[in-house]
Amino acid sequence: MQYKSQxxxxxxxxxxxxxxxxxxxxxxxxxxxxxxxxxxFPAIPFNVARMVHTNLLIVWTLFAFMGxxxxxxxxxxxxxxxxxxxxxxxxxxxxxxxALTIVGYLAVPYATLARMTGNDIxxxxxxxxxxxxxxxxxxxxxxxxxxxxxISLTVLKGRKTSxxxxxxxxxxxxxxxxxxxxxxxxxxxxxxxxxxxxVHLWVEGVWELILGAMLAFVLIKITGVDREVIEKWLYVxxxxxxxxxxxxxxxxxFWIGAPEYWQWFGSVFSALEPIPFFMMTVFAFNMVNRRRRxxxxxxATLWALGTxxxxxxxxxxxxxxxxxxxxxxxxxxxxxxxxxxxxxxxGAYAMVNLTMISYAMPMLRGxxxxxxxxxxxxxxxxxxxxxxxxxxxxxxxxxxxxxxWLQRMGSNPMSFMDTQDQVMLFYWLREIAGLVFFVGLxxxxxxxxxxxxxxxxxx
Amino acid sequence: MSETFTKAMARNIFYGxxxxxxxxxxxxxxxxxxxxxxxxxxxxxxxxxxxGKHIWETRDCVGCHTILGEGAxxxxxxxxxxxxxxxxxxxxxxxxxxxxAPGRRQMPQFNLTDEQLDDxxxxxxxxxxxxxxxxxxxxxx
Ligand code: HEM
Ligand code: HEM
Ligand SMILES: [Fe+2]
Numbered sequence: 001m002q003y004k005s006q007x008x009x010x011x012x013x014x015x016x017x018x019x020x021x022x023x024x025x026x027x028x029x030x031x032x033x034x035x036x037x038x039x040x041f042p043a044i045p046f047n048v049a050r051m052v053h054t055n056l057l058i059v060w061t062l063f064a065f066m067g068x069x070x071x072x073x074x075x076x077x078x079x080x081x082x083x084x085x086x087x088x089x090x091x092x093x094x095x096x097x098x099a100l101t102i103v104g105y106l107a108v109p110y111a112t113l114a115r116m117t118g119n120d121i122x123x124x125x126x127x128x129x130x131x132x133x134x135x136x137x138x139x140x141x142x143x144x145x146x147x148x149x150x151i152s153l154t155v156l157k158g159r160k161t162s163x164x165x166x167x168x169x170x171x172x173x174x175x176x177x178x179x180x181x182x183x184x185x186x187x188x189x190x191x192x193x194x195x196x197x198x199v200h201l202w203v204e205g206v207w208e209l210i211l212g213a214m215l216a217f218v219l220i221k222i223t224g225v226d227r228e229v230i231e232k233w234l235y236v237x238x239x240x241x242x243x244x245x246x247x248x249x250x251x252x253x254f255w256i257g258a259p260e261y262w263q264w265f266g267s268v269f270s271a272l273e274p275i276p277f278f279m280m281t282v283f284a285f286n287m288v289n290r291r292r293r294x295x296x297x298x299x300a301t302l303w304a305l306g307t308x309x310x311x312x313x314x315x316x317x318x319x320x321x322x323x324x325x326x327x328x329x330x331x332x333x334x335x336x337x338x339x340x341x342x343x344x345x346x347g348a349y350a351m352v353n354l355t356m357i358s359y360a361m362p363m364l365r366g367x368x369x370x371x372x373x374x375x376x377x378x379x380x381x382x383x384x385x386x387x388x389x390x391x392x393x394x395x396x397x398x399x400x401x402x403x404x405w406l407q408r409m410g411s412n413p414m415s416f417m418d419t420q421d422q423v424m425l426f427y428w429l430r431e432i433a434g435l436v437f438f439v440g441l442x443x444x445x446x447x448x449x450x451x452x453x454x455x456x457x458x459x
Numbered sequence: 460m461s462e463t464f465t466k467a468m469a470r471n472i473f474y475g476x477x478x479x480x481x482x483x484x485x486x487x488x489x490x491x492x493x494x495x496x497x498x499x500x501x502x503x504x505x506x507x508x509x510x511g512k513h514i515w516e517t518r519d520c521v522g523c524h525t526i527l528g529e530g531a532x533x534x535x536x537x538x539x540x541x542x543x544x545x546x547x548x549x550x551x552x553x554x555x556x557x558x559x560a561p562g563r564r565q566m567p568q569f570n571l572t573d574e575q576l577d578d579x580x581x582x583x584x585x586x587x588x589x590x591x592x593x594x595x596x597x598x599x600x
Contacts, residue, residue: 030533045523046523048519116515126518153546186508201486231466233460235472235473246477247487254594258495265487333532339542415535454526
């Protein structure tokens with residue numbers, strides 16, 4: 001750690017991991033409700049567990065992005081953070097708002113929560129991923145703006161690198177596109193059309209800029225490869241992201257009432273979206289192969305390479321699989337979608353966060369890397385989580401193919417619920433793989449407390 | 460990457476590409492918004508449909524079901540449920556939840572009034588008439 005104020009990143013990373021654990025616990029609850037339908041009913045209905053699962057995912061990702069910003073920006077700008085105090089205040093505001101929201105979901109019926117929190121004044125709730133009550137949404141905007149203000153001023157008073165610039169662009173984009181979550185017309189078609197401006201333009205647009213900048217930062221640090229080379233790659237990758245990904249939004253406009261020409265625009269452009277993800281993989285391996293130093297943090301290197309591979313598999317390969325309109329006609333809204341959503345979100349965003357945390361946490365704790373044995377444990381957790389996520393994806397894909405076959409093809413289609421009974425085996429297997437994932441996550445946390453062996457002392 | 464291809468060139472492609480394709484996206488959106496009235500039949504969005512959508516949202520129906528293929532995959536598609544089941548069935552179904560059948564997936568009891576049930580059905584009826592380019596593939600959704 002080169003600048004004292006980078007220390008504010010630490011609580012952000014810790015909160016991120018804590019919320020990640022919550023996310024997985026609720027994933028396991030839902031996974032069990034998929035096979036034993038009345039599990040925890042009516043205490044925790046499926047839709048409540050789902051909003052807890054997905055909202056915790058979003059919130060822990062935001063915590064990790066902010067932690068990454070607070071850690072990376074001072075080092076890139078070569079100056080102390082504009083206001084460490086503001087960063088700590090915002091941390092507590094965000095944590096308390098997040099916790100209250102989750103308690104609200106679990107403790108009160110959703111309709112009551114909506115009434116209590118002003119949804120009748122401005123209705124924004126009850127849409128997938130955007131279930132948060134109005135005060136929470138406003139809170140997210142305030143915290144994001146305070147964060148952006150803080151890091152933007154830091155960059156303005158210091159060195160301006162391409163990595164900082166790309167990170168700032170991505171984070172400002174995140175805040176701007178979140179504003180569409182406040183737009184909820186009573187016309188469902190318009191509602192859906194602009195809902196995707198938050199959801200798609202996040203994960204297949206501006207978040208990829210954040211992902212690229214975080215990965216580039218860690219790669220510079222662990223490989224020592226020339227900044228010019230790394231930043232050139234970064235620009236090419238994110239250029240391809242936006243060239244393909246913006247019009248690629250059209251892959252969500254095939255069947256929601258939008259005009260037919262979106263089948264062409266959406267199919268063609270989104271079919272090119274795997275390119276930047278493929279480049280990300282090549283980038284990570286290339287830089288590690290051309291490394292000019294042997295960084296003692298092997299675990300962080302493994303996470304960085306893993307992010308490249310898994311984001312390409314989840315977003316690139318599984319995304320491509322169902323993105324052409326004639327295929328999507330059958331796969332739309334099935335377990336295929338869930339399979340892709342899991343591997344892409346984990347492979348790209350969860351993994352880049354874990355990469356950053358793996359690199360930065362030892363530094364924040366005053367050493368360049370953890371002891372060899374702690375790293376071995378962390379690498380075990382990497383493999384357990386990654387491999388079980390591959391299996392979760394494969395089982396859901398199998399369930400999805402069968403679902404389509406039984407329910408959407410042939411002259412004598414089965415009903416939705418009858419089809420679900422037929423694919424139960426794969427839901428059981430998914431739940432088992434989910435338990436292995438959870439073991440990996442526990443090992444991951446344990447690796448932070450693992451004391452045996454000497455830690456590498458900061459240079 | 461070759462040496463003659465510089466970082467400045469890469470940066471320019473990024474800015475140029477981003478701006479160009481964002482403007483194209485805005486233009487396509489403009490055209491879409493112009494053509495939508497013919498496809499979404501918004502003249503049929505009555506007050507009842509509006510209230511129905513509000514009930515749909517405040518009960519988080521989309522947390523279990525899909526609607527036009529978007530949402531959760533735990534329970535059946537409802538974009539075409541009006542065509543599959545009809546209004547009376549939908550109302551009777553919602554009123555009789557949960558089934559309580561052991562081990563089966565359960566839907567909560569929302570204690571909706573008759574007027575609220577009518578609104579919800581109006582919303583689902585209007586939704587089923589949107590021009591979706593013939594999706595879903597069949598009536599099962
Ligand atoms: C890291 C990047 C990505 C993430 C995190 C991601 C995540 C997701 C998620 C969560 C959904 C489900 C949305 C919903 O609930 O309705 C989804 C849908 C979809 N994604 Fe991605 N995705 C990514 C990249 C891609 C790419 C690169 C492609 C295409 C090559 C793609 C193609 C699709 C398609 C076609 C759907 C709609 C599925 C349907 O019709 O049901 N995604 N994605
Ligand atoms: C490891 C155990 C996990 C289990 C058992 C699990 C289970 C589930 C279930 C049952 C759903 C709801 C699917 C539906 O709507 O019917 C879901 C949704 C989702 N989960 Fe997980 N999950 C797990 C881990 C994760 C992880 C690690 C991530 C990402 C980092 C993730 C991201 C998501 C996303 C993005 C959705 C929404 C998908 C969509 O709309 O298509 N989950 N999960
Ligand atoms: Fe997308």
